[in-house]
Amino acid sequence: MLKRTCYSDNMKDGKEVVLTGWVHERRDLGGIKFILLRDREGIAQITAPKKKVSEEIFKSMDSLGREWIIAVKGDVKSSPQAPGGLEVIPTEIEVISMAEPSLPLDPSEKVDADIDTRLDNRFLDIRKPRVTAIFKIRSDVLTAAREYLLSQAFVEIQTPKISASGTEGGTELFPISYFEREAFLAQSPQLYKQIMMATGMDRVFEIAHYFRAEESNTRRHLSESDAIDIEMAFIENEEEIMYILENLVSHILKYVSENRKKELDLLGVDISPLPKSFRRVTYDQAISFLQEAGFNVRHGEDLGTESEKALGNIVKEKYGDDLYFLTKYPLSTKPFYTNFDGNVARAFDLDYKGVEISSGGQRIHNVDILKTKIKEKGLSVSSFEAYLKTFRFGMPPHGGFGLGIDRLIMQMLNLENIREGVLFPHDRRRLEP
RNA sequence: GCCCGAGUGGUGUAGCCCGGCCCAUCAUCCAAGACUGUCACUCUUGUGACUCGGGUUCAAAUCCCGACUCGGGCGCCA
Numbered sequence: 234m235l236k237r238t239c240y241s242d243n244m245k246d247g248k249e250v251v252l253t254g255w256v257h258e259r260r261d262l263g264g265i266k267f268i269l270l271r272d273r274e275g276i277a278q279i280t281a282p283k284k285k286v287s288e289e290i291f292k293s294m295d296s297l298g299r300e301w302i303i304a305v306k307g308d309v310k311s312s313p314q315a316p317g318g319l320e321v322i323p324t325e326i327e328v329i330s331m332a333e334p335s336l337p338l339d340p341s342e343k344v345d346a347d348i349d350t351r352l353d354n355r356f357l358d359i360r361k362p363r364v365t366a367i368f369k370i371r372s373d374v375l376t377a378a379r380e381y382l383l384s385q386a387f388v389e390i391q392t393p394k395i396s397a398s399g400t401e402g403g404t405e406l407f408p409i410s411y412f413e414r415e416a417f418l419a420q421s422p423q424l425y426k427q428i429m430m431a432t433g434m435d436r437v438f439e440i441a442h443y444f445r446a447e448e449s450n451t452r453r454h455l456s457e458s459d460a461i462d463i464e465m466a467f468i469e470n471e472e473e474i475m476y477i478l479e480n481l482v483s484h485i486l487k488y489v490s491e492n493r494k495k496e497l498d499l500l501g502v503d504i505s506p507l508p509k510s511f512r513r514v515t516y517d518q519a520i521s522f523l524q525e526a527g528f529n530v531r532h533g534e535d536l537g538t539e540s541e542k543a544l545g546n547i548v549k550e551k552y553g554d555d556l557y558f559l560t561k562y563p564l565s566t567k568p569f570y571t572n573f574d575g576n577v578a579r580a581f582d583l584d585y586k587g588v589e590i591s592s593g594g595q596r597i598h599n600v601d602i603l604k605t606k607i608k609e610k611g612l613s614v615s616s617f618e619a620y621l622k623t624f625r626f627g628m629p630p631h632g633g634f635g636l637g638i639d640r641l642i643m644q645m646l647n648l649e650n651i652r653e654g655v656l657f658p659h660d661r662r663r664l665e666p
Numbered sequence: 667g668c669c670c671g672a673g674u675g676g677u678g679u680a681g682c683c684c685g686g687c688c689c690a691u692c693a694u695c696c697a698a699g700a701c702u703g704u705c706a707c708u709c710u711u712g713u714g715a716c717u718c719g720g721g722u723u724c725a726a727a728u729c730c731c732g733a734c735u736c737g738g739g740c741g742c743c744a
Binding site: 342460 | 667668676677678679693694695696697700701702703704705706707708714735736737738739740741742743744
């Protein structure tokens with residue numbers, strides 16, 4: 234097999250190269266034939282004028298089908314008519330793998346396919362340059378996140394994804410059969426990362442996969458998703474956590490906008506402006522903004538999908554911000570471990586274009602208060618024994634957040650469906666591939 | 667979980683309201699042919715489809731019922 238010497242975006246005029254890739258399109262004009270060869274980094278034009286290539290090569294250009302994998306050896310020539318100004322005059326073409334005709338979808342994007350058809354044939358769908366771009370960006374989001382958190386002295390950890398009971402009881406859990414017992418798939422690392430605060434590790438983060446058995450059928454929900462979770466000790470208030478979160482997200486956006494210009498252009502996305510800090514909108518402000526705009530929202534309730542979306546538009550109009558914190562929620566809307574000031578939760582949500590991408594806050598670290606709150610929420614103290622134990626032998630004040638990676642990417646890239654930003658999304662209906 | 671909507675060649679669609687003019691439109695793909703600068707090449711010819719089951723009717727892609735599959739909204743949630 235011919236060995237690749239470079240990707241399609243790295244050809245130099247006058248050099249001999251070997252490209253490997255997929256036959257994206259073919260054009261046969263009789264005396265001159267073109268193949269557009271697609272690889273990871275782009276598309277190169279292979280040009281075969283009858284008089285400039287061997288008869289064998291000229292003929293073989295006809296026999297190739299769409300999406301066949303080939304290796305092409307040839308000379309790079311600059312040409313004003315070629316896309317990108319460069320083309321390859323082939324001297325050798327090797328077929329590496331053939332593809333059956335009647336592709337289940339069209340990777341050259343001339344004809345759209347439904348999201349369902351696309352996901353059923355995801356390997357073909359991902360061949361589309363625009364889909365590939367999403368996943369290159371996604372990779373960079375995680376690189377940037379690690380880079381920032383490590384720079385702030387966070388330690389990366391891994392916690393169990395199977396356990397005996399649920400954590401916060403907010404969302405539905407997937408039960409699984411665990412030998413002779415029942416167990417559950419993790420929906421959040423919440424309790425574990427809090428336990429880590431009792432270990433002296435001080436600042437930890439985890440990037441992992443979580444499972445939620447919600448009966449949801451929307452563009453924003455998945456049964457499996459990924460999150461970046463952090464927890465940090467010795468904090469005075471939730472503002473210190475928000476500082477980390479806003480800098481983390483800013484760093485991610487900056488990193489992506491600097492390193493993935495080509496991909497962002499391809500997707501038609503401009504992620505600027507890149508604010509350093511994000512606006513704080515209190516719950517009370519949010520309610521009055523919504524009431525002014527004619528929405529029927531009542532104080533004391535969590536915001537519904539419609540209100541959340543509307544608030545995104547209001548904040549954008551008023552201040553021009555895509556990203557903003559929602560702070561000072563009523564305590565009743567938050568989980569039992571949330572710290573408080575009277576009836577106000579010391580917690581926050583981070584919304585991006587009207588969709589919640591993160592929530593967090595300062596936790597209760599006093600074991601007696603924690604027990605009281607567990608009882609108040611109607612939960613049983615005994616089922617939290619292992620968790621509560623870690624609060625009895627020295628627990629610093631602490632807090633953290635969970636940031637939904639799939640939702641961040643969806644909002645950042647203006648994807649219409651969260652599934653677009655996940656390689657193989659699984660949801661209420663889909664379990665394959 | 668509740669509600670709304672949709673299933674037509676490989677893919678994306680038109681037709682459905684108002685049954686017959688539909689052995690079903692258009693694009694792309696595929697096959698064959700022509701063409702020396704295409705870049706969604708162009709042109710000619712051809713192959714290929716009404717989700718399934720039941721019902722109404724002289725007649726069903728079209729109307730009714732059910733099943734299956736999918737999309738979306740809400741709730742819940744990140």
